[in-house]
Amino acid sequence: MTMISVSNLRKQFDQFTVVDGISFSVKKGEVLGFLGPNGAGKSTTMKMITGFLAPTSGEVEVCGLNIDSDPLAIKKTIGYLPEGAPAYGDMTPLSFLHFIAEIRGYRGAEKAQKVDLAIKKANLESVIHKPIENLSKGFKRRVGLAQAILHDPPVLIMDEPTDGLDPNQKHEVRELIAEMAKDKAIIVSTHILEEVHAICTRAIIIAQGKLLFDGTPDELESRSRYHNSVVARFSTELSKDALDKVKALPGVAAVEKESLDGVEQYVVFAKPDKGIAEPLAQLIKDEAWPMDEYFVQKGHLDEVFRRITTESADVRRGALS
Numbered sequence: 001m002t003m004i005s006v007s008n009l010r011k012q013f014d015q016f017t018v019v020d021g022i023s024f025s026v027k028k029g030e031v032l033g034f035l036g037p038n039g040a041g042k043s044t045t046m047k048m049i050t051g052f053l054a055p056t057s058g059e060v061e062v063c064g065l066n067i068d069s070d071p072l073a074i075k076k077t078i079g080y081l082p083e084g085a086p087a088y089g090d091m092t093p094l095s096f097l098h099f100i101a102e103i104r105g106y107r108g109a110e111k112a113q114k115v116d117l118a119i120k121k122a123n124l125e126s127v128i129h130k131p132i133e134n135l136s137k138g139f140k141r142r143v144g145l146a147q148a149i150l151h152d153p154p155v156l157i158m159d160e161p162t163d164g165l166d167p168n169q170k171h172e173v174r175e176l177i178a179e180m181a182k183d184k185a186i187i188v189s190t191h192i193l194e195e196v197h198a199i200c201t202r203a204i205i206i207a208q209g210k211l212l213f214d215g216t217p218d219e220l221e222s223r224s225r226y227h228n229s230v231v232a233r234f235s236t237e238l239s240k241d242a243l244d245k246v247k248a249l250p251g252v253a254a255v256e257k258e259s260l261d262g263v264e265q266y267v268v269f270a271k272p273d274k275g276i277a278e279p280l281a282q283l284i285k286d287e288a289w290p291m292d293e294y295f296v297q298k299g300h301l302d303e304v305f306r307r308i309t310t311e312s313a314d315v316r317r318g319a320l321s
Contacts, residue, residue: 001028003155003185004049009058011044011209018044020209021058026185026202028154031177033200033217034189037309041209042189043083046157049187050080062155079153081161085144089133093124093143096132100147114150122146123172137164145173149180156186162195174199193301196220207309217301223308224299228270230280231297233263235290245283251276265293 004026011019019041026032036042047053049060051071060067063077087096097118101111119128122142127135132143141164148156161177162170177186177199188199196203196217203220205213213220221227238246246255246266251274256267270276277296284291 002026003028003063004187005059005061006045006049007059009045009048009060010056011041011048011053012056018209019048019055022206022209022211024204024211024214026187028183028185029181030202031181031186031188031200033196033203034187034206035193035196035203035305036206040206040309042206043159045206046080046082046159046187046189050078050157051075052080052082076151077153077155079148079151079156081144081148081156081158083159083163085141085147087132087140087143087147089131091132092129093119093132093135093139093146094128096143097146097150100150104151106151114152118146118150121149121176123169138166138169141165142169142173145176154184156180156184158187159189160191161188162190162192193305196301205305205308212308218298220304221299221301224301224304225269226267226297226303227299228275228277229297230268230270230277231265231293231295232268232280232284232291233265233293235292237264238266238289242287242289245287246280249276249279249283250274251279 002025006025007023009019009022010017022041022045024032034042034046044053048055049062049067051067051074062074065074065077067074088099091099094115097115098111101114104114106114119125122145124139124142124146127139132140135143141161145158145161148158162173165173174195177188180186181199181201188195190196200217203213203215203217204211205220213223243255246252246268251271253269253271256269258265258267268276268280281294284294
């Protein structure tokens with residue numbers, strides 16, 4: 001079931017185009033990673049989906065409702081964690097969440113139940129009576145998360161949900177997102193590429209307002225030049241003759257020597273759609289080379305991200321020159 005549908009969405013501020021004709025959809029059960037460099041248009045797109053910012057053109061539908069004709073009804077279906085998650089600093093998390101619950105229309109026992117459940121899910125029990133202004137950045141972020149999930153919405157839109165969290169807190173939030181994803185459609189904007197595999201079933205990349213990639217995390221990794229490459233570490237440096245034998249293997253595109261944390265290693269790159277792990281392992285065994293470590297790489301998300309976004313910027317600069 002499609003829960004979010006974005007069609008040819010555009011946003012201009014004066015003559016500057018921030019979002020330029022983006023189209024995508026999110027189904028129930030999907031966690032969409034929304035990636036892009038700073039200024040790419042991610043937050044602006046999220047604000048238009050939630051109805052906090054009017055698009056210049058294009059259409060947004062959430063749970064079958066149109067953002068232009070049903071803005072209040074759409075807001076009831078969405079839990080939104082904006083960048084910075086503003087809250088009243090002199091309130092405690094408990095009083096703030098009671099305030100949010102009342103705005104959402106809850107009263108009495110139902111209100112108390114909603115607030116208690118949000119506190120438990122966001123793991124805020126230890127700070128519920130402290131002023132929000134005195135909380136750490138991580139706890140402030142979790143207060144913002146609690147208000148977003150308080151009404152158990154079918155759609156969650158979160159801008160950098162793990163920003164400011166320590167590793168344990170990040171793990172807790174990722175587990176919570178994975179649990180909630182079973183019956184929700186979730187969009188997560190993030191700069192942390194490891195989260196793409198940790199919590200996302202799909203990823204899109206935008207840069208300079210344009211959609212550049214839409215696919216699974218595995219499909220994104222497969223675009224890396226390191227996809228299916230083999231890293232091999234040896235006790236001694238390989239001779240030129242040995243390297244020539246590696247390069248002569250069918251399916252090998254190139255061999256590069258690199259240093260990682262002071263350890264020398266060889267990266268053997270595969271030609272497109274070629275597997276080199278088994279023939280390379282057999283060659284190493286036959287030649288009795290002293291191998292310390294050997295593994296196959298899926299790909300480097302940071303390398304793919306940089307290439308996709310910088311190539312787009314280069315094309316734009318070329319068009320303007």
